[in-house]
Structures are given as structure tokens and as C-alpha cells.
Amino acid sequence: MDARALRLLAGFEARADEIAGEIAAATVAEVGGFGSGRNTALHDEIRTLARHHLAAFLHAVRTGGPPSPEVLAAARERAVSRAREMVPLAALLHSYLIAQRVISAAIAAEAGADAKSRGSALQLTAKTFDYNIAVTTAMADAYVEAVQGDLAELEAARRELVDALLRAGSQPGAELTRRAIGLGLDPAHWHVVVMAVADTPQSAGTGSQRRVAEAMAQASGRPRRSAFVVIGHRAVIAVLDANGAHDARAVLDRASAAMSQAGGGLLRAGVGTSFTGLGGFETSYHEARRALRHSTAGKPIAASPHDVGVFDELVATSDGTLAHLVPDAIRQALGDPTVRETLQVFVEADLNVAATAKALSLHPNSLRYRLGRITELTGRDPRKLTDLLELIAATHVLTGQTGRDT
Helix, strand or coil: CCHHHHHHHHHHHHCHHHHHHHHHHHHHHHCHHHCCCCCHHHHHHHHHHHHHHHHHHHHHHHHCCCCCHHHHHHHHHHHHHHHHCCCCHHHHHHHHHHHHHHHHHHHHHHHCCCHHHHHHHHHHHHHHHHHHHHHHHHHHHHHHHHHHHHHHHHHHHHHHHHHHHHHHCCCCHHHHHHHHHHCCCCCCCEEEEEEEEEECCCCCCHHHHHHHHHHHHHHCCCCCCCCCEEECCCCEEEEEECCCCCEHHHHHHHHHHHHHHCCCCEEEEEECCCEECHHHHHHHHHHHHHHHHCCCCCCCEEECCCCCCHHHHHHHCCCCCCHHHCCHHHHHHHCCHHHHHHHHHHHHCCCCHHHHHHHCCCCHHHHHHHHHHHHHHHCCCCCCHHHHHHHHHHHHHHHHHHHHCC
8 A cells, every 4th residue: 555545544544533423424314214213322323333334444454355254243243133123224235335425535535636646545445345345245145134034934923823823713812812913913903815826837836936925025015024925835825904005906916017027927816805803814714715716817816705606616616526527528628728718708708709709809700610619529519508507617627626726
């Protein structure tokens, strides 16, 4: 380090207390993520941390080495504490950037107008960036690890609570009530249980369920730690608001849009009945499970009991026990998605050929040919009500057997 750089460093060190005060004042004024505690105690805490930060930086520059293990350990420890206090990571990063800005300006001020001194100042500023990158990386890594660990523990605890509430039924008891409140399920509020899955080629994997869970948590209007979202065996289970700006439908619409934009596939969901108090959880859970069975690509969000008909429920709850009654010819024909779509749209159009053809972007004669072809393949004429009912029932039985149930 040349003589000019040493003089700059000496001048910087002489102003270290003043610079630490500037960092603290700017951080308190500009960073909103530290909460409402914009008081003397917060200013003093940040100022003390900034002073230690400056002393460690000066030591690292003079020795020519990176931040010491002790400095990095302290940065990680503070990050974990901030994560526990639910201070956003963005707020911490913002505070480090403010420190970098103030330090760079202080070094530039020491250099003044002299060109050679400015050259030395640039070299020192580069060292501040190297130092801050190392410290910030350690801080961010520790923060993320702490949050992920906490979230994993919270999810496991919420999953256990779901199981306990299902076992307890309408009589959850005081102990379960205390657990529920601690995990973000307030019995005094109106809630609904939602079950959701992603229709993707890899929909059976945990990766797609994780994407669904993240999308729903982010759309819930709550901090990630407070969102009651867990990954179940075959579906994501969430407890959402029954009304208000963040009601279940609004959350699902936002989550569905986010997944679609990210290429995460189609979000299908079932919404249970609303409840207050924990005794209604079990009913809402089973209603959501039932509604999810009846969600489709055309109607991806189903609300029970509004979107679940008696006929649909009867054929969907067979658990595969009726599958052996479906003739092979019908089974093979219904393996074609085009055949299933044609039958479904034909039903939704009340067997109206013109309306069905329009919905499928077909000429009516092309639809008539397709319906005739289905008759040839299955031995059942979809234009006859009894035959159509048999084909629709077989569709529900077979799709239920291949994984629609959750």
C-alpha cells in the first residue's frame, strides 16, 4: 500500500466514529424492514455494529487479507438473530449497501481533488467492495439457512397438527387449540381448507408440490412463516381466509397465475366449507378433498358442495372397485384425451351439437362424425342419454382409478 493510500486510511480511521454515525442515521431513515422501532436504541445498536464493521475493515485492509473468521462468524450470528426476528433479508442487504455507500463517499472525501489521491481512493474503495461481498455473502447464507430450517420445522409441526385435528374431529380440546394458535390457525377467524395439485408431466413428484406450496404461500397475503401451507401425501393442504381481500378464491387465482407464468403447470384445487373454531376443520378438509377430485382442466378450482354433483361423487368415490365393469372397448376409447374432451363438452353443452362444435372449434358435421366414431369404438351412442351417462360414468371411474383421488 503506497503512502497516499496510508494517509487516506489514517484520515478515514480518524473519522470512524463519525462515519459509523452516518451509517446508523441513514439506515434508520431509509430501511423500513427493521420495523417500527425507529428510536435511539435502534440507532445506537446499528451505530455500534457499524463501528465494529469499520474496525474489522481497517484491519483487513492493513493486513491484506479477507475478513477474519471471527468477523464472518459475527455476521452469520447477527443474520440468524434477524431471521428469528422476521426482519426481511432485503432490509439487511439494504443496510449493507448503505454502509458501502457511506464508506465509499468518506474515502472519496479524504482524497479531495488531487488526481493521484483519487487513484488511491479507488483502490481502497475496491477493497471495501471485496470486504463487503465476503461479509454480505456470509450473512445472506446464514439468513437463508435459518429461515429454511425454521420453515421446515413449522411445516412439520403444521402437518402434525393437521393429523391431530383429523383424529380429534369435532372435539379438538384446549391443548390442540393452543398448538393451532401458535402455528397460525386462529380459531376465532373464519377459514376454509384448500387442497391443491399441479397438473404437469411430473405432477406426482415432490418438486411440483413444492412449487404449488410456495405459490400459495406467497399469494396468501401473509409472511411465509405465517402462511398455513403444508405438503401432504398427494396434495398441498392450506388453511386460508374464508372471506376478505385474501380469501381462498383470490389466493388460488394469484397462485394459479404465478405458476402459469413460471411454467409450473395448471393448478387444480378443491375448496372446503368455511368454518370457525377448530371443530369444523375435519369437515372442511374432507370437503376440500372431495372437491379436488372433481376439478378439471376446464374448471380447475372446485368448491364443495357447490361444484360437486351427486352423480359425479358417486362414480368418483368408487376407489377403483367399479373399474372391472368397464368393457375393454370403452376403456381403450376413453384412453384418448380427445374422446374424453368431446364427451365432457357435449355434456356441458346439454347435448347441443351446434354449441359443442363451437366450443371445440369444429364444424357441426365434423362433430357428428366424431360422435359417430365414438359409437363405433365403444358400442355406445353418446347421442342417447343412457349411453352417454354410461360413458361419462366410465370416464370418472377410470380417471379416478389413475390418480384423481388425493
